[in-house]
Each structure stands twice: as structure tokens, then as C-alpha cells.
Amino acid sequence: MWEAGVHTVFSLPPEGSQLLDALPECSCVTASDLVVRTVAEIESGDFSYWRRRYTKGVPSLVEALPPNPDGTRPNPIKCAPYLDALQDLVGKSLRLTLSDDELRMRLAMLLLGHGSSYDLEIAAGFVPKEILEGLRTNAPFFEVGVSTGSFSCPLDADDALLEVCQSHLNASCALFPDVCDAVIGLLAARGRYGRVASLLELPGGQRRKNLLLVHASSFLDAGAVDAVRSAACELAPYPGLELAEGHIRLLDAVVGALGERAALTEAVGATISDNAPAELLDLSLFAEARKALGARRPREPLSLDRLDALGRRLLVHIEACGLMAEGRLSAATRLLIANPCDDGGRSVSEALLTIDAEITRLLLCDASSASAQSVERAIDVLSSPELAGLEGYTSCLEVIRAVILSDEGAYPEVEQLVSRAERAGDRLVQALSLVGGTVIDLRRRALARASVRAELAAAVASGAGLGYIARVATLLGEVARFLLGEAPRAGRDDVPQDDLGRASALVRAAMLVEEDVVLFDEGEDMEPPRDAVWLLLVLGEGMGALSARLDEMLPLAWRHALMIARPRWRDEALGAREAPGIDTGPDAAASRHGHGAPIEIRLLGGFSVTVRGQRVPDGELEHRNAKSMLEYLLLRRGATAKRYQIVEQVWPEADYGMGFNRAYQATSTLRAAIAKIDSDLDPFVLSRATKAVSLDMGIIRCDVDEFRACAREAADTGDDARAVAMARRAERLYVGDLYVPPVDATGYVMTTRDELRRLYGDAMVAGSDAALRLGKKRTATRLAMNALTSDDMREDAVVSMVRALRASGRNVEADRQYQRYARRLMQSANRPPSRLLRRAAGIGEERGRRLSDESSVEVTFKERSCAS
Template sequence: MAHEQEERINEQVIDDGTCEREAHAACSGLIIKRRRLVDQIMMKLGESGAAILCAPPGFGRTAVLLQCVSHAQNDAVRRETHLIDAGRLDTERLVERLGELALRTPSTLRPLVAIDDMPKVDRHGEDAVIDRLNELMRQGYELLLVCTPGNRGLPEALPGACLISSRDLTVQPREYSEWARLYSISRSLDVYELTGGIPSLVTMLQFSTDRSYGGALLEQAICALYRKVLKELRRERDALYRPACMMLLLGGGTVGDFERCGVKIHRETMERLARDYPMFGLDGSRRTFSCLGKGTSEYDDLRREIAERRPTFASRAARMLMKTGRVDAAVALAELVLDEKGTLSLVGQFPVQFALAGHAQFVQRVLSTPERLIGRDMTTGALLGAYASALTLGDYRMARNAAAELRKRPERIVQDVDAQTWGSAVMLADAWGSVSGTALPDLGGADTHEPTGDALLLKEHAEIYRELIGGAGAPAWDRAERLMRAAKCDNEVNIPLLFLQADRCMDAALHGRGVEPHELERLEQGIKVLTARHLVPVAVRIRLAANIARLYDGEPLVDERCFAEAGTMAVRESDLMTQLFCLAAEGWQSLAVGQAINAHFRGQQVLKLADAGQVFLRSWGTMLERTSYLRHTSRIKIREEAEVIDLSQDECDTTEAWAVALHLSAAQFDSELSAWYSRHKDEMRHERFWPTARHAMALMGSRAESLRHLLPREVSQSARSATARSVPSEAAFEVIDGGRIPETGEVVINLFGGFHAERNGHTLTDVLWRRKKSGALAAHLVLAMGSFVSRRTIIDELWPDADYSHGRESLYVTLSSLRAAVKQQAGGPQYVLTQGDGVAFNAEFVYSDVRQFDALARAVLVGSEASSAQQVIETCLKIEQLYRGPLYVPDCGDPTYFVEMRRVFLTKFIDCMVAGIDKALQIENNSCASWLVEAALKQAPTREDVIRRAMTVYDRCGRRREIVELYNGHLHFLQHELQDFPEEETREMYERIINRQQRVAMI
């Protein structure tokens, strides 16, 4: 009786013993029905008579076995099935159980015997279990066996059996939808990247909440799976144990990495790994591998366990990563698993590679206190590592000490350091060649080999940088471009490659090819990493290139300290060429923010210190000096100097030709400029100089306008676009920043809110305007700026009751008083012009808020269709700031003209405010709309269209009481002052707003 009960348990057992999750799923009804896989297995089983499911734990072997048994039970031909859990039986009991089945006569055709968790058998077939299985097959039984890949003897003992490998048991794309539905897996997860399709890991995705991260449970499941695999391989002394450990330590890579590092992996080994252990992500076609779960804390714990058990594996894996150029991964592995001795040995073997990948701090941590260790007791490799890391960190004292010690041991360098590493160190030293005392020893014929890899990149950088900053021609990029395309980017930082990318960015900016946004973003990302790793000299050089690109593109410099810090670093490095370059760059930056005197001084310093052979620096300094001088000097002095320029000279270089042309343009000697350009257009059309010329013209603003009209479109177009971004000019954007900077000798006469006159930024006091009619005459000439006003008109306006002869005499006296008030002299600027019977202000030297107002109002009322809503709003805010009050009306003579002009300007102002309010409401900018409404109501509180827009704005802002007060005040004014009523549209809007708010309140 007990025997029959045990038999029934054996025939109905579900528990795997090693796959608890599948058993739980089967018992709870969550088991996935893998119909295609089961049909495939049963078909192969019918063809061969035996099938073996060979997979590690976690691949759902028991679940598939149970489904195959169920499929067989539902088969009308064969209903007899026997399910045996061999994991619960010892070998003797299993043999006895199989013997009982052999003695029994099958009740149906092709009965099925399914055995889960087959024990290890002898591969040569000398095993009682194999004998019983062969006997069952001879009697017509079909066998379905489940085992692990460590049981290699079972497939060999049953050569006719069909093998179902681990790869076959993974979740296939066609069936994944059912897994995702049953386990509620997010569709945004990268399933095969996270799990490799392993069934037990796919089920863990039901606990995931992030797009790219599986969660703690998935991490634990992955590492548990790896531990079981390693335990079985170690127990069986399998040849796969060593490559499996190495792959887990490396995390990912290629099979070729093993072979290049002297680790031979046979083809059979790789095939077994790909077939039986898919969790290593081996791709046979690309010969790559990628382990699951790498980069997590659980995975790091697994790597520590492997290193503790096999320390040689860890040190070999770190060396393998270094040899394949994966320095970041090597540093992470070394800090995780290597001891102090192993890490020091690694640094000594690859001293320069760590520094070039940006891990100088790691080297210094390994060497503890480098200054104390530098000496005879330090190995040559470690000494070279200290030297390279000190250069990239900017610790030049330590670099000098290390270089001095290296110069004492040339023989040991030849013995201990390989040629490629030494070549990289020599090129690194050349890149910092200006730093005194850091030169490496000359090994004679031992270091005459051709540089390769990083050394070649460093060599190209040194040559290109010198030619770019101090040379006369454009650097050759053909070879450097090929090297950059071939360079590996396996690390977050590659200093030689980053240097060349910065050189290319600076070259493109300085020579007009344009810097691609992605290149600038790459430099910005590199700067962040370099700064975080305290690689100051390298970060400063990259920042320098990025900011030069921004400077020439006309963008605002977000890194204002870059040029100053780069210049300071150049002083520390005794690099005069870079120091002068940074000095000039500081000057261009100062000029861009309006500090012309500061820029002029820096241009003079560059010209004073640069050698004759440093052509670019001298031309750059010349253009800076000339542009800053022309920018801040009065036009009177510029004209005086322009008159003595020798325009007949035939021979001049490109820089001199542009400098003279800019000077003539600033002096507005258009005819002379045309003649000069005609004679020297070949020099001025030198393409390499165009970006600097465009930048100079942009910073000169309107003073370079005459030159722009002469230049071809490809030269002048960029200058115009940069002008709008970089330079304060006579455009609308000056008002919002607190007023314009007056030109030297310029007179400013403002009429909004009263009469106000300034010269050179100083108010002209009332003493200079003793005659009231001088102010009235100045106001009339300002309103007519750009045209002449006849004397008759002025006389009729200022002296309406006088005859013409007396009026002419009075006008003469008033004009003399006006000239004295603005300090007009015979040899100076001519502010008041007389021509025939007309009188006018010289618009070149007289500025007025009225003229500025007209330009802004025209942009809003006429050109708003071509502008965005935000641009219109900003212009209206500038108009509101400019319009300080009604237009000035003198209290003498006939004020009719001024009263009419006051009405015209007030109408324009209100129309602009209304347009701005409409645009603000359109984009739901309630704050700007409120500001413009208040400004409009202050100047025109009775205009109906303003009242309506004010009610709309107040309604949106929830200011109900103000709506009532505004409308009632307007209604009272109309009824008592004008005996009139509001417009129908205004009344309907008020009622609609009030009634809607009342309904809302009632609800």
C-alpha cells in the first residue's frame, strides 16, 4: 500500500526542487502555455524516441516537462504517461523504478516516460540508469528527460536522443506577448537587454517600474542564476568555468579581446557557452558577449566573490581591459576587486594609458603620496605614471620631480617600459613642452620608433595647435581626420582625441567653416567630466575652444572666466603663445560687452609681445586694437586721422587692408573707402580672414555700415546677423537695458514728458537755455529730424505777430543761442545745419527719443505681421518705457504744431499698447497685458478700446471689483462731462462679464 502511494506521488509530482518559481506558477495557474515549443518537442520526440531538455535552473524546464506530459495525456493514441522526479530519488531507487516500468506491459501505443532532474551519468554508458533507459526504448517507450548542461554524459550515452538546449527554452518574440499580458510587464522595458529571454528572469519584470532598470528582485535573480552556473561548472571541473568567470569580471566585450591578450578559447567552448548558457549573451556572428545585470550592486558583489576565490582571474581581467583600451572599466574593476599590490602592478604596467583616459586621480590614489614615493624605490612604470598624471592634473612640481628621476635611469626605461607606452609619454611631454623642467630623457636610438595610437593623436594635436595659434596658414587636417575616425572611444574621456576635437572646433570658428552644434555639445560634455576629475589644464584648453566658437558665433559667453583662467594656466606653463591668444580673446570678449578701452589695451599688448613669425596672433591683435579704437573714439578724431591715411599705397597685407577699410568706414569717407576697396579687394577677399573681419564689423555696429555695402553677400551677411546679437546700436533693444550709451560729442534731446537736453551724457542746464525760443526751435527741429524746416515756417510759429524782417533778425539771434547751447564750434561737429532757406538738426550728432519712438511704433503697427507675439510684446514694453509722458509743448509763440504732434504721438502710443495687449492675451501672458493696460489707461483713460481691453485683462486676472470701478468711472465721465453713453460693444462686454461672474457665484 505504501509502495502504491509513493508510486502515485512519483507519477504526479510537480516540484522541480531547483525551479521553485515554475512550480509555484504551475500550482497557482500562472504557468505559461508554450504551445509551439511543446509541439516542437513532441514532434522531435516522435521522430527519435527520446528527447533531452538540457538547461540550467531558471529556464522553465519543469514547466515545459509538465506541459509535454499534459499534451501526451490528451493524445488519443497515447494516454499512458509516467512522470518521475529523479531529484527526490537516489540512483538505486531510480534504477528500481525504471526496472518496474520495463517489466510492465504498456497499455497503449508509445507510452511516455518523463523524468525531471536526471542525475549525472557516466558518459561512456557504463551506468545502470542508462541500461534501464535503453531497455525502455526497446520496449517502445518514449523518453523525455530533463538535466543540466553539467550532465554532459547523458546526451553522449543516448546518441540518438534529440537535444533541446537552453537557447530553445528562452522566451521567443512570438510568444512574448502572452508573457507580458499574464505577468503585467511594461511595454517600455528592454526585455532581452534585461533578461536575455530567460523565463525565470522575464517573470521578474512584473516587479519593474523603470524603463531601463529591472529592480532589486531582478538583480538578485540574475546573480543567483550566475552563482548556480558557476557552482555547477566548478563542481564538475568544467573547462567553461574559467571563461565564464572572466566574462563576468569583464562584463562584456569580444572574443577577440581574449585572443589578443593571449587567452585562447576553443571554438567548442564558445559553442557550448552560446548553446547552454545564454545568460552570457554570446553572439557567434559578431563574436561578442554581454553579461546581464552589469553595473548593479548585486553584480559587483558577484565579481568580488569571483575575485576572492580566484585572485589571478581578477588581475588578468584588469590587464585584459587595459590592453583593449577599456580604461574606465579597468579602473572600476581595480577599485572593486584588486588589492593594493595588484593595483600598483597594474599602474606600473600601463602608466600613461590611465592619464590619457582621464584617471590621473586614480593613479595618485594608488601611489598614495607621490612626492614622498618619488625616488629610487619607485618602479620605472609607477614613476612614469606619476609623471603623466601630474601633467594632466596641473601638478607641475611633481611632474618636474618625476622627470628629474626618470632622467637618471635611461637604461631602466628601455628595459621596463615598452616602446608604445614610452612613445605616448614623449608625445604627452611634447604637448606640455613649454613647462620648464618636465622634459623626458633622450634614449638615443631606443625611442626612434614611429608613434602609434594615442601618441600619434598627441603628435597631430601639437602640430595643429601651434600652426592654428601662431602660424600663418591653415592647419592640414587630412591625416588628423583619419586618425580621429579610427580612434577608439571606449572611455568617457580620451584626452588626445578631445584635444584634436577642440582644435577642430577652434579652427572651424576662426576660419569661418562653422561649428556644428553636436561638436560643441561634445566639448561641453567633456568639460563637465574633466572638471569633475580635476583635470584643470585639459579642461581649460577645451573650455578655451568652446568659448572661441561661441564668441565668433555671436552667442553670449556663459563662461566669462574662461579666457582669464586659460591665460593664468598659460602663465604657469610658460606658454607665451597661448597666453597672448587668451589675452586677445579677453579683449574681444571685453569689446563684445562694451568695454572698448579694456579691449584696446589688450590689443596693444598682443602687438607688443607677439613675434613677427606669429602671423595669426599679430593679425588678430591688430584687428582687436583697431576695432576697439574705432568703437569708442569720437567720429571727429577718426575723421582727422582718416584724412592723413595714405590711400595710394599699393602693397599691404590682408590685416592692414581691413584695418584701413574699417577706419574709412567709421569716418564715413565713403568715396575714399570705395577707392581703397577697389584697389585692395584681392587682399580683403582672403577667405581665412573673413570670420575675424565679420566679427570686427559686428562689434563696430553702425560705423561699419559703409563697408558692408561694398562687400559681397558671402562676406557681409554674417556680419549683419551678428550685429543684431552682439552690439548695442540704434535699434529698439537699447531702451530696456537702461538707456543707450551716447556717442562722444553727441547731443540728446528728449521731448516726452518735457524738454530735456544732454551732451556727452551730461545734462545741459537751464543757464544755456535762457532764451525760451531756443528750446522751442530745438523741439521743432527734433520733430522734423531728417528734413529741413524753412525759415518762414519757424518765424510764423515763434513770432506770429512780427513782420518778416524782424522775424529774420530774431531767428538769427535764436539760432546763435541754440548753437551756443549745444556747444557748436567752427572746427567741431555741426549740430545745426543751414542750407538755402532751410534749417535742420544734423541727425549724425543729434539723437532724440521721438525718432526712437517712431522706429519702434513702426515695427509694431506696420511690421508686426513678420514678428512673433513675444517680439511685439517686448517692443511695446520698450515703447512704454520710452514714452515718459505727453510730448513737450512750448509756452511761447504759436503752439498749434506741437499740440497736433502731441495728439499724433499719443494716438500712436495707445495704438501700440492696444496691439501689445492683444498679443499678450493671445499667448496668455497676463502679467505683460496688465502692465500695458495700466500704461494705456494712464495716458488715455477714456478711449473705449482701451476700456474694453482693460476689462478683459481684469477678468482674466480675477479683478472683478476693478472692472466695476473702471466701468462706473467711465460711465460717470461720459454722462456728466460729455452727456453721452458708452459704446454698445463696451456695454455688452461689461454685462457679459458681470452676469457670468454672478452665475458662477450663485452656483
């Protein structure tokens, strides 16, 4: 074509450039000439800077990572087009047509993320200058420096990107396992344990698993609890590794405490002397951090000079928790400011400090000090299934956020937390959850329940030595009894004169009769109680007459402090309610918060009827089988049923004449119970013409209807973000199986219960798949686990679970899930798992048949044993 005079444009990989020698005239354009200069040359700290870090100006990556509307830092893990483009580039960067020397160099660069020519010499064994020059010209993805030989690739921006590209890295690591081994040693020497944990499952990385035991505390800080547990269980295969018996015992206890909800014993960490190695001190401090949730007394404080960076972070967290438990919020804030987080909550210790700072900020009603992304990242770190023992910290934050911001959308979630905490859980979470539930009950005017919860919270807090929370609970109990009409007691002399004591004195003075209000002397101390402003804000709105009297009695300086805090409080609460991906229109808000629906009925996980925020006593709904009839009508399409259908469902032993009379008596019972709270509300619509009984759904809101809508949209929508949002909302609504009433003669309720359970599983599977496509691996794992909890024989749920676990790099757990399901399936149906599940588990046909044969042999052996 060239000899014929035709202008020709074609492309060649760099390793084929010698073919150009046959052409006497040609113009060459290299890959470095094609980068997006407006991105590659940016050096500022805004979105363009992060876009440069994640793309290096490579056009396919730039196009796949659109800018955020608010100009903030992007999150590539949640951008599916970017992840697809990145995996494609990594696969092509490690193509087998390259020379072995260049493949080793490129693999080392990808695993290291960034470094220098010296690092490459350690990892790859040599640094040919011609290869570096070729990479600088032909592979801008690695961003090789002109003279320094330094490099930086997009996989350095986030360690999670290593897991995304793991399938492409596996093949190259299998060819050059010594490169992976050398990179792991280099990263461990420089303290990059989070990245090391992501590399240990690669071919070649297994030889370095003894690092998990030598530097266990650092890997625990990176969240690799399961990896450390696995290494501890396989201690024998590591020759030359010698650990003291006390070290192994402490490691086992700490790993169990971080990975499980079980509380620690008092002995753990108590025998470690101050002169012990830093590794043992760090493990001991992890134990102390876990003990804080159980309100255990910490050991004697250590000197910061004796600790490394991880130990100092853990010690600051422990001391900050102690100050917050005593109500010394300002002191805790000063401690946290003096020891700031450098990593934005990416490690466990950083996440703990980030959440501590957020809790103190909320209670002090300060402006936000940490970005919302840092807080959410910290919550995401501690919400990992590997850190189940620390999940209570995020629960504490959820309760405080809902109470301080008055976020009604979070009330159902807090109610679930309170219900769980009342039965079990760490004492700090239990006491704090009960206090949060008390405040919610006060706002909803469920005053009797608020009084009971306050007494229980005070008892739990007192028994755990949490005096500050006990005092708050005692005060809230007095508020509940005051709103119930009980006369308050006059002044108390035993109240400490701290900020909480002064705020409590004002609240108690406001509850006294008007002539006794002067008992609160404004002239004694005009300084506002900074550490208790949150209490005045909580009680200053939504408490009826008490809020009005508090507003009248506020000293001028206190009023000024509240005027500064209250607008900030309201703005943040508004921002929390208008979260992205959730409807925020007036109709959605009314549905979410119950506005426009004065009667709320809950059937999932129990039975309750609430009128204008006040719960109808269950005893009033037990008469005349009213509860059974009400639930039957709510579950019917259109909330309508013929009278004979109601009789057959609720009173099957009665003839129709007697049954019709009983149905009338049941409707009268329900009307009377609701009329005691609001006499203008009539929940029934009766039709003499059609002989039907209907509920007026214009004034009734039922959680089953909302759950069905959310679950169906999660399963049917094509928008992944919407599917995840709806699945999460369905998860919050489905607090338990549908309540089964005393009478279900036709089995209609049980049938609906099974249908809702299946619908819940469908929503969780769809949400898990969507979350995985968005890169939300922890959310995908949790939603898949929810689906398996509802039905452990759902194969699509097992597929989603295995995919999520493998995407998270938790291959051992994925194999365990697959094998457990395969055994159960062989026992119940005598067949192996489907090809789709085997493919998701990464199991070939030959291995799948072998596992199936092994399961078949196991079942046959059990059957023969039972027969004999």
C-alpha cells in the same frame, strides 16, 4: 494542482529545471523565447541598432530605454530607469544559487563585455559547452553565439556601466579574484585600458596595479590620472617591477602637470631621445601637449613612424595647436582630417583632437564635421577634476564659441573666464580670453574697457610669442579707439600679407575717412581670406558705423564667402541658445539676455551698473553713498524701503531730517549717472504719500534676483534634468559672494550675503544629487565641490560629494573626504558623522566608531600638547 486537472503557469530559474522531471506533461518557455524580436534582430545603424546594443532585446531593458525624439544614439548613463533595470539584471545574473563554474563564466563575460570562447577559457580557465548552451537559451542578456561561442553583454557598450554595477560585481570578484585578475591581464594585452582602469579597484584587481606604471601613458589617455598617481606613490609594494629613474621622474612630472594647473618646467620632456621606448615618448608628448597651454615652444618634431597610435594622436594635436597659434587654420584642418578621431573623444588624446577640430571648424565657419555628442563628450572628458591641467582647452573652446556664434547667453561665463585669466592661468588661455572679452565689450559698447583689454591681450600674446593673437588684439584695440571717436592711423607697411593681413587691411581701410577708402585696392587679390573670414563676421555685425562701412567695401568674392558663412553661423548660434532643459520662450530670452531691461546691475562677486550695454563708471557711484543706498534697495523685498529705513541703513549718524536730504542727494547722483548714457531712464519711483523710495524693476535687471529664482528652483523642483539645469545656471551667476557696500550700518547686506551663500549651497547639493541620479557623475562631483567651497562643514554636501566620488569609482578620494570631515567635526563638535554619511561612505558601525575613537584620541593629544 496538475493531478486535479488545473492548468498552471509558474516560473523557475534555469538551475531548478530538474524539478520539471516530476511532471509528465508541460510546455517550457525559455528566456530567449521572450526577447523583443523587433529589437533583437535589428542590424542597422540608427537608434534601433544602439537600443539593441544596450538591451539585447531583454524586455525590462527595452522598456526602460525610450527612443530619443530625434532618433539619435541614446545615452543610457543619463537614463535612471535603464540603470536601475540594468543593476537588477546584473545582480540576478550573479545569484549564488548558480554553480561555481557558471558564476565564473558569467563574471568573466560581464567584466570582458564581449569576446570569444577562447577569451573565456583564459579568464575562467575552462569553457563547458553545456554552460554556454544554457546561457544561449536562458540568458539572452549575454547574447551567446549559436556555434562560435562569442558573446556580448550590455556592459560592453560603455565602460561607465561597469562603475554603475560595481556593487554587484564586488561580491563575485571577492569569491573569484583570479577571474578578475585574468580579465585585467587580457584587456591590458588588447589595449582596452579604459576598461582596465574601471576594474582595478575590484577585489582581485589590486594585484595588477603594477600595470598602471608599466603602461602609464595609456592609462593617462584613459583619464585615470589619480590611479596612476596613487600607483606611483605606492611604488614599493610592487615586487619585480623595475623602472628607470628618468622614467619615474618624468611620470611624476607629467601626472602633476595633467592633474594640476601648475605649469611644466622647460626641462620636462626635453631629455627624452628619439630612440627612447614608446612609453617614454608618449609621456614626453603628454608633457608637450600640456606645455601648449603655456605657449611654450615645443620640442623638435618626431617622425610619425617612431610613434605608436597614442603618440601619433598627441603629436598631431601638438602640431595642430602650433598651426592654429600661427593662424594657419586651413592647414590645421587638413592635418586633422588626415588623422581623424576613431573613438569620438572618449580618450584624452581623442578628446584633444575633437576639440581641435571643433575650434578650427568654428574659426573657418564650416559646417559641423563632428557630432554635437562627440564634442560634448570630449568636453566632459577634459572637464574631469583629474585633468585640471588640461581644462584650459575647454576654456579656449568656450571663448571661441561665444565670440564666433555671438551667443549672448554665454557672455557671463566668458566674463568670469576673462576675470580669472587676467589674474592667473596659462598664457594661451589668458591671451585668448582677453581677446574674447574685448569682442564682448565691443558688442556691449563698453569701448574704453575694450581698448584696455585689447592692449593687455596684445602685450600678453607678444610676450608669449603668440604673434597671431597679438595681431588680432592690436586690430581690435584700433577698432575700439575708432568707435570712441579717435582718428585711425593711415596704412601700415609692416602687416604680413597673409589672410589676417588682408582682412585687417580692409578693416583699417573702413576706419579711415571716406576720401581715404580707396587705399584698399579691390583688384589686387580677390580671393577671400579663408583663414580670416571669422574676423570679418565678428566685426561685420554689432559694431555700428564700422559694420556698415565694411559691408559696403567688401569685394564681390569676399561678400559671397560671407553670404555662405553667415546663415550657417546664425543657425548654429540659434541652436546653441535653445539648449534642451532651458526656457526658450520670449520671456526667458528677455530675462537671460537682458532684453527689455535697459539697466543691468550685478552684485555677486562685485558691483557694476550697465545702461544699454555701457558700464557706468564706479567713480560716479561713490558720491553721496549712492552705491550703498542702491544695493540696499535692490535687496529689499519689492525693491522698496521707507525713507527712515534708508537713513538707518546708510546714514546712522544723521538725524532723520538730515538723512532725508542725503537720500534725496543720493537718488539725484544715481539719476545723473544713468542720464549720461540714456536721459529717458529714471530708475526711481518716489511716493510722497507712503514716504517710500522704490526702484522701477520694470527697467532694472539684477543678478541677485535671477540667482535666487534659479537656486530655489534647483532646490525645490522634482524634475532631475531641470534641477541640474537650474543648478548650473546658478553656478554661472554666483561668481562670488554678495558685494558688501562701504556702509552697512544695520548689517542687512551681510545677513543677505550669508543667506545667499546658504542658498547657493542648497542649489549645489540638490543639483549634485539630481546629476548623480541622471548618471552625470562629473557634474555631480563638481556641484558638490562648489557646495563644500561655500561651506566646508555642510554634511549634506559631504554626503553628495562622497556619493559622487564613489559612483565614479574614486573610492580613495571618497574615503579621504569622509575622514577629513570626520576629523573636523570631532574637533569642532566632538561627535562622529551621521549614520547617513557613514552609509554613503560605505563605512559600517564598527569602523565608524573606530574612526571616531581615533579622531577623539588625536584631538585629545593635541589639546594636551597645547596645554603643556
